[in-house]
Amino acid sequence: MKKGDTVESAPATLAYRSVMEQYGYEVGKVIGNGSYGTVYEAYYTKQKVMVAVKIISKKKASEEYLNKFLPREIQVMKVLRHKYLINFYQAIETTTRVYIILELAQGGDVLEWIQRYGACSESQAGKWFSQLTLGIAYLHSKGIVHRCDPSLSAAGRDLKLENLLLDKRENVKISDFGFAKMVPSNHSVRSSPPYRQMSCFTHLSQTYCGSYAYACPEILLGLPYNPFLSDTWSMGVILYTLMVAHLPFDDTNFKKLLRETQKEVTFPANIAISQECKNLILHMFRHATKRATILDVIKDPWVIKFQTEQASQEIRLLEAMCQPPLGATATNRHQSMEIHS
Template sequence: MMEQFLLSKGYLMGKTIGEGTYSKVKEAFCKKQQKTVAVKIIDKEAGPPDFIQKFLPRELQIAQTLDHENIIKVYESIESEDGKIYLIMELAKGGDIFELIVKTGPLPEEQAQALFQQLVKAIRYCHDRGVAHRDLKCENTLLGDELTLKLADFGFAKIFSPGSTELTKTFCGSMAYAAPEVLQGVPHDSRGSDIWSMGVVLYVMLCGHLPFDDTDIPKMLWHQQNGISFPNHLTFSQGCRDLVRRMLEPDVTLRLSIEDICRHGW
């Protein structure tokens, strides 16, 4: 039934390329554009009320207003009578950064730097437009042609007034990438939490593993407060180490902003 519905809209469905709690992503050939796209299928009936009433409308609103070379482009959204929403999106053929690191191990500093610079551009664009991502992780940083980074999945994103200091207590995202203030449930600015998660993504690209073990949250919080360590067998420039440490700063008042990162020498 789903295949027939989408075929009537001009999309020939292909293989499944990803699955979430209330959604899955499939490849599809778009007859109109004559190219392969990604289709995110969201089942409204399977999701909890909070997700359907709060997060989903926000994702649909945000996804179709952002237009940046380092953010996955959403072409259109279609809703069927059986309660499914189809987000037709740009396809990132290179998989995600997590898959890349599993395949190759830690990235050379120069390659990590080139990818990270693109992530910074995407987040600066979002923050400037009043959007905090709130679920930054290696699995949501996709790769297009020639290692072009493409930020994806705005399912937990928050809209705020640019220039405001609006605080939230909502826990979003993955434990391993979450900032201390998010884990502790204290009121926080989601933009600062995005910076922490960016620091975790950069650390993973450079070191090939997470900086903090999320199997024991109290222990993880202790490690977050006491700072990160880099593997002894890998060498990084001083500028690189400095940037990672200043993004993974537990005191949010001392943590770098996206503008600070843009000005950083590395």
């Protein structure tokens, strides 16, 4: 949600407050505004907890958003339950609005934190990045990528610092799944795929929207891209920015941005960054054929150092997802025997 947009008029405000009160929500201050509606802080009287309420105006929203993307957002969020993701609680629909009740992250977002305090210490960056890694590993294990559709590019929903919210204990909460994409598991692999031969990471997309500063080179070049590997590139941008307090690539000039993303990134000499951390960032900024998958990231020594809990469940889910389809191994073995016979 973008800040600073026009808030609804008084009669409309009274109408939604009345609806919310019927369901036990006392609506408080505005915490965000966007093209299609407004996000409010609210108190849920039945369970005595604070929540966030996203109120979407059907008059402002496009037909495509209301009929395609909003139902998909609700469908995706209903199946997601993870400590480092914003949780979905309830959706309420009336003739004029849709109300989405979400977990409230009271600590603002990571971008605001960096703008206020500057670069993170390596331990702070390690904490947030390891939490981000666990959240993205969970999403990828379910075949969900944190990306969006170009027809709604004004919404700018993608994996970036603004979408990393903080709870009151300053733990990361990944938000904004409005245009997340569910990728078929064990998608059929092309005969000569330009990406690595792992069934879970071979689905290619041709659509993108969001911030070009976080976009991988294949997106900037307009090529079909792997959305899982697009997410890990964006994670590299996030980790670099946590450590340095500015983006690794200048997106004010598209040609310059394209050149920069195709060269090895450099690190400021005046900021102390461990070689382990640099190695991880460089691994996430490689060409797609060699880029780190989320499985590589979650097993990285630098990430492991900052994990406060075992990532065994996430690793197990990802490894199971990455198994070749049933019969593929036998088929490949048969083909190999034919070649050598």
